[in-house]
Amino acid sequence: MKRAALEGVRVLDIATVIAAPWAAGIMADFGAEVIKVEMPGRGDTSRNLGPLKxxxxxxxxxxxxxxxxxxLDFHYEEGKKVFLELVKKCDVVIENFKTGTLDKWGIGVDVMRQVNPDIIVTHVTGYGQTGPNKNLAGLGMPLQAFSGMTYLCGYPDRPPVQGPPMPLADYVAGLYAVIGTMMALYHRDFLKGKAQEIDVSLYEGLFRMEESFVAQLDILGINKERTPVSSGASCPIGIFKTGDNQWMTLVCSTNPVFDHLCDAMERPDWLPKYAKAKDRLADPTPIMDAVTKWIGEQTWEEVKAKCDKAGVPVCKVMSMKDIFEDPQYAARNDILEVPCEEFGTIKMPGIFPVLTETPGEVKWAGPKLGSYNEDVYKNILGMTDEEIAGLKERKII
Ligand SMILES: CC(C)(COP(=O)(O)OP(=O)(O)OC[C@H]1O[C@@H](n2cnc3c(N)ncnc32)[C@H](O)[C@@H]1OP(=O)(O)O)[C@@H](O)C(=O)NCCC(=O)NCCS
Structure with a gap:
């Protein structure tokens, strides 16, 4: 039997809400053993996040x-001792308490290192472990605003909008937390380097994606204002309405794609003047008007057939219902139906990226609070039934 990509990696996920636990979840998808530590009695806040049924x-x-x-409750001395016992048995700790909280509790990185010098510690916080904002609380939406991204979302003459109606900063930070953790594991285990900390903020992952706007202010002196699509870089670009009232997207990010669009639209006359992006961007209105009209006079299926044939990437604006019915999603197992105690079964996104030799696997849906207490405390820490019962009685677990 093939081993999972992350077999043998044990992660202690002491995090809450979305960003950091989601990072640990991605590692779990690929076979890391992820032990999720939660407050006795109430568990991770994310257990109660809406929508609800x-x-x-x-x-x-x-x-x-x-x-x-x-x-496990870190407020108790006994709880801290148990935590450090777990640290001894793990490769990685992923945490997202406010900067300084673990130190305040006496279980910061220095203390973890005393019991396990090889422990990798991944921190996710609003603003990172340094700087004047380091101690501030952080959630995705305000930190998206700090990243500059909210300023860019919407129409120039209207108030900014969140963008996707979800905490994008959390998910992007989660990805960076996985990337950082994987690099630290490679550095520690393959290059025989020192175990290190990974300092992820909620805003820097989004800021990293704004590289063209950083250059725009620096080199061109332009403070990028919001636009509904990424205009200024490609022409034509937009979300267009077809003759049968479907929304669809089209963009010509490269010159060859524009060439293909000229084929699809039977407009070879455009090529002498508009073959280069800089010439299209200098005079975008005639092209945008013609594309809008061309799309508006046909059904979505007609536009798609012509664009597919010519090699122009287009897509209908898909709703979740469209996605549930789409053959591409189905062929790639992008939606999994997983048994789940609360709802019988529940659909969820599959496992990405697709690894050809060691694809990930969903073994079980989010477990009941504390359902692995016995497994972990007995099999990993070697506790007896009496010791576990005692911890439970004293409300430490
Ligand atoms: C999410 C956030 C705002 C919550 O802040 P907070 O709960 O006020 O403060 P801390 O981060 O210091 O966490 C301490 C709290 O963790 C909770 N907690 C969770 N698991 C615990 C455990 N196993 N043992 C003890 N306390 C635990 C307790 O309620 C504790 O509060 P208390 O000591 O007053 O009882 C803060 O943790 C934060 O900014 N995190 C970084 C950014 C982030 O990841 N945000 C979520 C994005 S999805």
């Missing part, structure tokens, strides 16, 4: 998938 979160099954939930 009959008061039960429908997000938790995907957010908590493949993890082993245990309970």
């Amino acid at each position: 009959d008061g039960v979160s429908i997000r938790w099954p995907a957010l908590g998938r493949n993890k082993k939930s245990i309970t």
